[in-house]
Amino acid sequence: MQSDHLLFMKQITKRFNGVPVLTDVDFSLFGGEVHVLVGENGAGKSTLMNILTGSVRADEGELWLDGQKADIRTPADARALGIEIVHQELMLAPHLSVAENIYLGKEPLGAFGKIDWKRLNSDAARLLEELHIQLDVHTQVKALTVAQRQLVEIAKVLSQNPKLLILDEPTSALTESETDLLLQRVELLKERGIGIVYISHKMDEITRIADRATVLRDGRYIGTLDREEIEIQKIIEMMVGRKDVIDYHRRHEFSNEPVLEVRGLSNHTIRDIGFTLHRGEILGIAGLMGSGRSETARAIFGIDKVERGEIFLDGKQVHITHPRKAIRHRMGFAPEDRKDQALFLRMALWPNISISRIFKNKWGIRDIRGEKKLAEEYRQKLRIRTTGIYQTVQRLSGGNQQKAVIARWLATDPKILILDEPTRGIDVGAKTEIYELLSELTDKGVSVIVISSELHELLAVADRILVMCEGRITGELQHSEFSQEKIMSYAVGHTMEVIV
Amino acid sequence: MNSRLTLPQTQVTKHFSSFGIWFILLLIVVVMGMASDVFLSPSNIINILRQTAIVGILAVGMTFVIIGANIDLSVGATIAFSAVIAISLQPVGLSSAVAAILIPLAAGMAVGAVNGILVGYFKLNTFIATLGMQFVVLGGTLLFTGGQHVWVFDSYPVFEKIGNGFLGPIPISVILLISIVVLGQFLLSFTNFGQYLKMSGENPEAARLSGICVEKVIFLSFLLVGLCAGLGGVVLASWVKNMDPGTGIGYEFEAITAVVLGGTSLLGGQGNATNTFAGALILVIIGNAMTLLNISYHYQLMVRGIIIIAAVSLEIASRRKSK
Numbered sequence: 042m043q044s045d046h047l048l049f050m051k052q053i054t055k056r057f058n059g060v061p062v063l064t065d066v067d068f069s070l071f072g073g074e075v076h077v078l079v080g081e082n083g084a085g086k087s088t089l090m091n092i093l094t095g096s097v098r099a100d101e102g103e104l105w106l107d108g109q110k111a112d113i114r115t116p117a118d119a120r121a122l123g124i125e126i127v128h129q130e131l132m133l134a135p136h137l138s139v140a141e142n143i144y145l146g147k148e149p150l151g152a153f154g155k156i157d158w159k160r161l162n163s164d165a166a167r168l169l170e171e172l173h174i175q176l177d178v179h180t181q182v183k184a185l186t187v188a189q190r191q192l193v194e195i196a197k198v199l200s201q202n203p204k205l206l207i208l209d210e211p212t213s214a215l216t217e218s219e220t221d222l223l224l225q226r227v228e229l230l231k232e233r234g235i236g237i238v239y240i241s242h243k244m245d246e247i248t249r250i251a252d253r254a255t256v257l258r259d260g261r262y263i264g265t266l267d268r269e270e271i272e273i274q275k276i277i278e279m280m281v282g283r284k285d286v287i288d289y290h291r292r293h294e295f296s297n298e299p300v301l302e303v304r305g306l307s308n309h310t311i312r313d314i315g316f317t318l319h320r321g322e323i324l325g326i327a328g329l330m331g332s333g334r335s336e337t338a339r340a341i342f343g344i345d346k347v348e349r350g351e352i353f354l355d356g357k358q359v360h361i362t363h364p365r366k367a368i369r370h371r372m373g374f375a376p377e378d379r380k381d382q383a384l385f386l387r388m389a390l391w392p393n394i395s396i397s398r399i400f401k402n403k404w405g406i407r408d409i410r411g412e413k414k415l416a417e418e419y420r421q422k423l424r425i426r427t428t429g430i431y432q433t434v435q436r437l438s439g440g441n442q443q444k445a446v447i448a449r450w451l452a453t454d455p456k457i458l459i460l461d462e463p464t465r466g467i468d469v470g471a472k473t474e475i476y477e478l479l480s481e482l483t484d485k486g487v488s489v490i491v492i493s494s495e496l497h498e499l500l501a502v503a504d505r506i507l508v509m510c511e512g513r514i515t516g517e518l519q520h521s522e523f524s525q526e527k528i529m530s531y532a533v534g535h536t537m538e539v540i541v
Numbered sequence: 542m543n544s545r546l547t548l549p550q551t552q553v554t555k556h557f558s559s560f561g562i563w564f565i566l567l568l569i570v571v572v573m574g575m576a577s578d579v580f581l582s583p584s585n586i587i588n589i590l591r592q593t594a595i596v597g598i599l600a601v602g603m604t605f606v607i608i609g610a611n612i613d614l615s616v617g618a619t620i621a622f623s624a625v626i627a628i629s630l631q632p633v634g635l636s637s638a639v640a641a642i643l644i645p646l647a648a649g650m651a652v653g654a655v656n657g658i659l660v661g662y663f664k665l666n667t668f669i670a671t672l673g674m675q676f677v678v679l680g681g682t683l684l685f686t687g688g689q690h691v692w693v694f695d696s697y698p699v700f701e702k703i704g705n706g707f708l709g710p711i712p713i714s715v716i717l718l719i720s721i722v723v724l725g726q727f728l729l730s731f732t733n734f735g736q737y738l739k740m741s742g743e744n745p746e747a748a749r750l751s752g753i754c755v756e757k758v759i760f761l762s763f764l765l766v767g768l769c770a771g772l773g774g775v776v777l778a779s780w781v782k783n784m785d786p787g788t789g790i791g792y793e794f795e796a797i798t799a800v801v802l803g804g805t806s807l808l809g810g811q812g813n814a815t816n817t818f819a820g821a822l823i824l825v826i827i828g829n830a831m832t833l834l835n836i837s838y839h840y841q842l843m844v845r846g847i848i849i850i851a852a853v854s855l856e857i858a859s860r861r862k863s864k
Contacts, residue, residue, distance in 0.1 A: 365752040385743045396751045405733040
C-alpha cells in the first residue's frame with residue numbers, strides 16, 4: 042500500500058533529551074493532494090516536518106518516498122529527493138530583486154562562470170507567469186507586501202521542481218483577500234501533481250483546501266479525516282482531546298475589588314485590549330502563538346511601547362514606560378523565554394533572585410549579606426533544588442530556573458504577578474508545585490495573570506480566562522463556562538454560533 | 542555521584558581562576574629577578590610602577606566598559622587630548638592649578654559621554670562608534686595644537702607632583718592608581734551600579750525586564766572610562782611635560798590587553814578591577830623585561846599582539862570547558 046503514496050511516514054518516534062515529542066506518528070501524502078496538518082502548539086507538527094526535511098533525525102520509524110524507503114539525514118538529502126519547505130518566517134534577501142531571490146545560490150551560469158542575468162530574469166519571469174503572479178522580476182523584495190513575498194518564496198522553491206512541498210502557516214500574516222490569492226496558487230500546484238503538506242491553524246482555510254486533514258496532539262497521531270468528514274468542530278475536539286485533568290484544585294474565589302484595569306490598550310501587535318484583574322484572582326490568557334498574549338503582558342509591564350489605551354492600578358491611572366516603573370508599582374513579570382529574557386545564566390543563583398529588590402538600596406550601596414539571606418529564604422520557600430545559592434543558574438533544571446525567576450519577583454513583594462508560560466519545559470512535579478504556589482499567593486491577596494498555551498493548565502489554574510486571536514481579545518470565559526472546545530474556537534477566531 | 546567530593550576541587554580551581562593572575566605575576570617577577578640584576582633595583586621598580594599608573598588607570602575604566610559587553614577604542618586619543626589640554630593650561634594668564642586638573646578631566650568625560658550616548662542610547666556598534674571617536678578626538682587634538690608638540694618647563698607645583706611627586710618611597714601617580722583600583726572594585730562589588738552593569742553585560746534583555754535602565758548603565762560605564770582617560774592624561778602630562786599630539790594612540794590596546802589578562806570576559810557580565818591592575822602590571826613588566834634583555838622594539842610589538850591573542854584564546858577555551 043505504500044507504493045501508491047508519494048510519502049509514507051510510519052511510526053515515527055522522536056525524543057529530545059529523553060522527552061518524547063513524537064510517538065508512533067503515521068503520516069501519508071499522495072501526489073496532487075493537499076494534506077493539512079493540525080495540532081496545538083507543541084503537538085509535534087514542526088518536529089515531524091523537520092524530520093521530513095532532514096533537519097532533525099527520527100529515533101525510530103520509516104520513511105517511504107514513491108514506494109522506496111528513503112534515508113534523509115540532512116536538508117540536502119531532502120532537497121535531492123524533491124522535498125521543499127516554505128517556512129512561516131520568510132527567508133528572502135530584502136535588497137535583492139525578485140529574480141535574484143528566486144535563483145539565490147543556484148544562478149544560471151554563462152561563459153567563464155559569469156551569472157547569466159538574461160536567463161535568470163527570463164526564467165524567473167516564466168516561473169511567476171506559470172503561477173499567475175503579476176510581478177516585475179526586477180523589483181527589490183523589500184518593496185513587496187508580505188503576501189507577495191510569500192508568493193516569491195513559493196516560486197523560489199518551485200524553481201527546484203519539488204515533488205513535495207510543505208507550507209508552514211503560509212497565511213498567518215496575510216489578509217483575507219491575500220489568503221484567497223495564495224489558496225488559488227495552492228490549487229495550481231495541486232494540478233501539477235505536487236503533494237502539499239499544509240500546516241495551518243485557520244479553520245476556514247482547512248475546510249476550503251484540504252483533501253485530508255491529520256490531527257496531532259501531544260506528539261501522537263490522533264486521526265485523519267477525509268475531505269467529506271472534515272468539520273471544524275470535529276477537528277477542534279481532536280486537537281484538544283480529553284486530557285487528564287491536572288490533579289490540582291482551587292477554590293476559585295476572589296474579591297470584587299479591581300486591582301488592574303486595562304482599557305483600549307493598542308500598539309503594533311495588539312488592538313483594543315481591555316480587561317479587569319481582581320484582587321486575589323488568577324486570570325488566564327489563552328491564544329495560539331502570535332495571538333498577542335505575550336505582547337499584551339509586555340505592553341502592560343512597560344517593555345513594549347503602548348500607542349493608545351489606559352492602565353489603572355487601584356483606580357489610579359498610571360503610565361508605565363519602563364519595567365522599572367512597573368516594579369515600583371509592585372508588579373512582576375516572568376517572561377516566556379526564561380533563558381533569553383529573565384535569567385543571568387553565568388551568574389550565581391543569589392543575584393538572580395535579589396536583583397529586582399536592590400532598587401530599594403539607599404545611596405545605591407548594596408547590602409550583600411541581606412541579598413544572600415533573601416535569596417536563601419526564597420530558595421527554601423520555593424524549594425529550589427541546588428547545591429546552594431552560589432550555584433550558577435545555567436546548571437539548574439528548567440523547573441528550578443523557573444522557580445528562580447518567580448522567586449525574584451516574590452522577593453519584591455508584588456501585588457500583581459504576570460507569568461508567561463510559567464511551566465513550559467518543566468516536569469510534572471515542579472508544575473504542581475508552581476500551581477500550588479500561585480494558590481498560596483492569591484490567598485495572600487496577590488493577583489496573577491497566567492499566559493499559557495496549555496489549555497488544561499489554564500482550566501485547572503485560572504479563575505477566569507481571556508482568549509486572544511490576532512491581537513484582540515475574542516472571548517472571555519467565567520469559571521463555570523470553562524471548556525477546551527470553547528477556548529480553542531475563540532482562539533482560532535470563531536464565534537460560538539459556528540460551533541454550536 | 543560524588544558531587545560532594547568534586548565540589549571542593551571546583552572551589553579551588555575557581556579561586557585559582559579568580560586570583561591566578563597574581564601567581565603568574567609573581568612568577569614573572571621571580572624569573573626576571575633572576576635573569577636580570579637591574580630588574581629588581583628600586584629605580585627600575587619605580588619606573589615600572591609609574592608606567593603602570595597610566596595604563597592601569599585607563600584599564601580600570603576599560604574594565605567597566607568591557608563588563609558591559611562593549612569596548613572603547615577612543616581612550617588612547619582621549620588621553621592625549623586631555624594631556625595636551627593640561628599642558629596648555631600651565632601657568633599662562635588666568636589659569637590655575639585646579640583648572641589645569643579639572644578641565645582635562647572634564648574633557649575626558651565629555652568624550653566618554655559622547656561614546657555613551659552613541660553606544661548606550663543610540664545603540665551604535667561599539668567598535669565603530671568608538672573607533673570613529675578615536676579619529677574625531679585625535680583630529681581635535683591636532684587642531685588644538687596646530688599639529689605641533691606642546692611642552693611646558695615650569696608647571697604648577699601641585700600639578701608637577703601628580704606625575705613626579707613621592708609620598709615616602711611611593712610615587713603619587715601610583716597612589717592615584719591604587720585609589721582608582723580600590724574605588725573601581727568598590728563600585729563593581731558593592732554598589733547597585735556595579736551589579737546593574739554586570740547584568741546589562743550578561744543579558745541586556747533580562748536586565749531591562751528586571752527593571753534596570755540598561756541605556757543609562759552603559760552610558761555611565763563610558764563616562765567612567767572617559768574620566769579615567771582624562772585622569773591618565775593629567776598624569777601623563779605632569780610626568781612627561783612634552784607631548785606629541787599623536788602619542789596617545791596605542792594606549793587603548795594596552796588597556797584592553799590588561800583587562801583581558803585580568804580575566805574580564807570580552808562577552809561582558811563579569812570582571813574585576815583588582816585583577817585588571819595585575820594585568821596592567823604584567824603587561825608593563827613584560828615590556829620592561831624585554832627592554833632590559835635588549836629585545837628589539839619590533840619583537841616587543843609582536844609579543845604584545847601574541848599576549849592579547851593568547852589571553853583571549855585561554856578565556857574561550859576555559860569557557861568551553863565549563864560548558
